[in-house]
Every structure is written in structure tokens, then in C-alpha cells.
Amino acid sequence: xxxxxxxxxxxxxxxxxxxxxxxxxxxxxxxxxxxxxxxxxxxxxxxxxxxxxxxxxxxxxxxxxxxxxxxxxxxxxxxxxxxxxxxxxxxxxxxxxxxxxxxxxxxxxxxxxxxxxxxxxxxxxxxxxxxxxxxxxxxxxxxxxxxxxxxxxxxxxxxxxxxxxxxxxxxxxxxxxxxxxxxxxxxxxxxxxxxxxxxxxxxxxxxxxxxxxxxxxxxxxxxxxxxxxxxxxxxxxxxxxxxxxxxxxxxxxxxxxxxxxxxxxxxxxxxxxxxxxxxxxxxxxxxxxxxxxxxxxxxxxxxxxxxxxxxxxxxxxxxxxxxxxxxxxxxxxxxxxxxxxxxxxxxxxxxxxxxxxxxx
Numbered sequence: 001x002x003x004x005x006x007x008x009x010x011x012x013x014x015x016x017x018x019x020x021x022x023x024x025x026x027x028x029x030x031x032x033x034x035x036x037x038x039x040x041x042x043x044x045x046x047x048x049x050x051x052x053x054x055x056x057x058x059x060x061x062x063x064x065x066x067x068x069x070x071x072x073x074x075x076x077x078x079x080x081x082x083x084x085x086x087x088x089x090x091x092x093x094x095x096x097x098x099x100x101x102x103x104x105x106x107x108x109x110x111x112x113x114x115x116x117x118x119x120x121x122x123x124x125x126x127x128x129x130x131x132x133x134x135x136x137x138x139x140x141x142x143x144x145x146x147x148x149x150x151x152x153x154x155x156x157x158x159x160x161x162x163x164x165x166x167x168x169x170x171x172x173x174x175x176x177x178x179x180x181x182x183x184x185x186x187x188x189x190x191x192x193x194x195x196x197x198x199x200x201x202x203x204x205x206x207x208x209x210x211x212x213x214x215x216x217x218x219x220x221x222x223x224x225x226x227x228x229x230x231x232x233x234x235x236x237x238x239x240x241x242x243x244x245x246x247x248x249x250x251x252x253x254x255x256x257x258x259x260x261x262x263x264x265x266x267x268x269x270x271x272x273x274x275x276x277x278x279x280x281x282x283x284x285x286x287x288x289x290x291x292x293x294x295x296x297x298x299x300x301x302x303x304x305x306x307x308x309x310x311x312x313x314x315x316x317x318x319x320x321x322x323x324x325x326x327x328x329x330x331x332x333x334x335x336x337x338x339x340x341x342x343x344x345x346x347x348x349x350x351x352x353x354x355x356x357x358x359x360x
Contacts (some may be wrong), residue, residue: 002153002186003028004049009043010057018044019210020241031180033189033197036207042190043158045046049188050156063153078147079156082163084139086131093127093143096149105118112207119183137168157189161196173199189325194236206230220261228281237286237314240324244282253303256280257353260320264297266346270360274353283350286314286327303337315340
């Protein structure tokens with residue numbers, strides 16, 4: 001097992017710079033998830049750690065050893081790909097053992113490692129089948145098993161569940177979490193799925209346009225996002241954002257009025273003092289609305305669509321053309337509502353300036 005450090009890591013493709021000075025420390029045994037929208041650089045960063053992409057600047061160290069110029073095979077890492085990358089003409093057993101055999105690993109040790117991986121992943125009954133005879137979930141187990149037999153210091157996962165259906169994704173997510181607890185090995189996992197990130201990670205790294213926006217434990221990012229981008233990206237459904245203006249400022253906070261309904265005002269404690277009349281963004285998560293009269297202000301919205309999921313409902317609504325999502329317990333949500341009045345609790349709201357910087 002090993003920790004990993006990135007120091008001012010840069011990646012350029014010709015004149016185009018796609019990673020801008022990434023600094024990150026991953027402790028031995030941590031499960032770290034890279035998240036961000038498509039094209040943000042998360043897979044590129046993973047491939048540089050693996051040695052599949054050269055770095056243009058900075059330093060990558062695994063277990064204290066700089067590996068900038070080390071071949072992928074010498075980095076003591078194993079990578080699991082989205083596409084499984086199994087040999088179709090080989091049995092599961094041969095897929096698991098092939099890399100070790102080609103590297104001249106002793107036969108007895110190879111058999112021990114293969115048996116150990118098969119036991120961990122519960123695929124003993126699949127050992128004589130070929131990939132074409134396996135389901136998607138079974139193929140992904142084999143791909144993970146091929147990484148396990150290498151006994152790496154670091155596991156890398158590049159969107160390994162994106163080809164699976166929803167039910168299998170949940171199942172494999174649990175299996176990967178159990179695997180991490182069992183092995184205790186450092187794992188780095190790339191996904192665009194916030195649910196995977198929130199449930200799997202010890203630490204989440206949020207990327208945007210090749211830059212690290214924030215690093216922290218899942219609930220820390222959820223409760224204390226550094227800026228509007230992180231607030232909107234972490235959490236599902238995502239945070240609602242409503243345009244507002246600073247109406248008044250006192251020594252203990254500011255009063256904001258919603259642009260969509262200027263009669264809705266909230267007093268919020270913030271340390272900075274934005275100018276009176278300046279534009280801001282009020283953020284509130286769908287699950288943080290309360291009953292009308294139970295918050296610090298009431299907001300009436302027009303309901304476009306309601307989704308009823310049994311234990312909860314989502315109202316997809318708008319106020320003066322600004323969209324928002326409201327989550328309510330199923331028992332409080334009528335199926336035919338055209339309008340809905342909810343409460344805004346100031347203590348659960350966030351405030352951002354026009355550039356997305358966090359004010360509160």
C-alpha cells in the first residue's frame with residue numbers, strides 16, 4: 001500500500017493546457033474520487049498517475065518515490081477500465097493469470113493470487129467461462145480481479161460502472177466499497193456520478209476545466225461548498241440557484257430580496273459586506289425547503305411536473321421563469337398541485353456573488 005502526491009502537475013496537448021497545476025495529497029489506504037463534468041480533466045489526471053500519459057510539468061510521487069519517468073509497469077498500480085478490456089478468447093482463469101504469467105511470476109504464486117481474487121469477488125463458478133458468456137456485472141468483477149492479482153500499491157478506476165444498468169451499478173458500488181474495506185489499499189476512482197462519489201469516497205476531488213476546485217470529505221463538500229460550482233455539482237438533485245439582490249446590510253448580516261419575487265426577503269449573516277443593490281445568487285438544496293410558515297420567508301412556485309417515488313416526491317417548478325426542484329415527503333405532496341408554497345430557512349441557504357464566489 002502507498003500514498004500518492006501531486007505537486008503542481010500540468011498537462012498540455014500542444015498549445016492547449018488541460019491540467020493547470022494540480023496539487024493533491026492522497027493518504028495510504030484512502031478511497032479518493034475524482035468528479036467533474038465531461039472534459040474537466042479527471043480521466044487525463046488518472047492516466048498521468050498511471051503513466052499512460054506523460055506529464056508536462058510538476059511531480060507525481062507514489063509512496064514517496066517520484067514516478068514522472070517511470071514506466072506504467074514499474075509504478076505498482078493497477079487500473080480498471082470502463083470497457084473491461086478482457087481477452088475474449090481466454091477463460092476467466094486465464095484472463096486473471098495472463099499478466100502474471102507473461103511477467104514470469106512463479107506458477108504456484110500465480111495460482112494463489114488467482115484463487116484469492118476469485119474468493120474475494122465470488123467468481124469461482126465463472127473461472128472456466130469466456131467473457132462472452134458473462135453478464136456486464138460479471139465482466140466487471142473479472143476486470144477488477146485482474147487488478148487484484150497484481151497486488152498493487154494503488155488501484156485506479158476509470159468510470160468502471162458507466163456501462164452497467166442502474167441496478168447493477170448499485171450492486172457493484174457496494175462490492176467496490178466492500179473490496180476497499182477488505183484490502184485497505186489506496187484507491188482512486190473517476191466518475192461523473194455524484195451518488196457514486198458521495199457513497200464511495202473518503203475524499204472527493206472536484207475538478208472543473210483542469211483545475212481542482214475543492215477537496216474534502218463528501219459531507220464537508222455537501223455542507224460547506226467553496227463556491228457555486230461545487231455547490232451545484234455535489235448533491236443530487238443539484239442545488240437550486242435563484243437570482244437576488246442585496247437590499248440592506250447591517251453589522252450582523254445582509255437582507256437579500258429575490259429577483260423573481262422581490263417580496264421574498266431573507267436576512268443572512270455574512271462576514272463580507274457586498275454593496276447595496278449588488279447582484280447575488282441564493283442557493284438552496286431541494287431537500288432543505290420546509291413547510292410554508294416554518295421558514296424565514298415563504299415562496300410560492302408554479303409546479304410543472306411532479307415525480308412520486310414512494311417515500312418522497314420531487315416538484316419541478318418555476319418562479320417567474322426561474323426553475324427549481326423541491327423535495328417533499330410523499331405524504332405532503334398532492335399529485336395535482338399547480339402551485340406550491342414552501343418555506344425558505346435562512347440557515348440552510350447559501351449566498352454567492354455574481355462570479356460564483358461563496359459569501360455564506
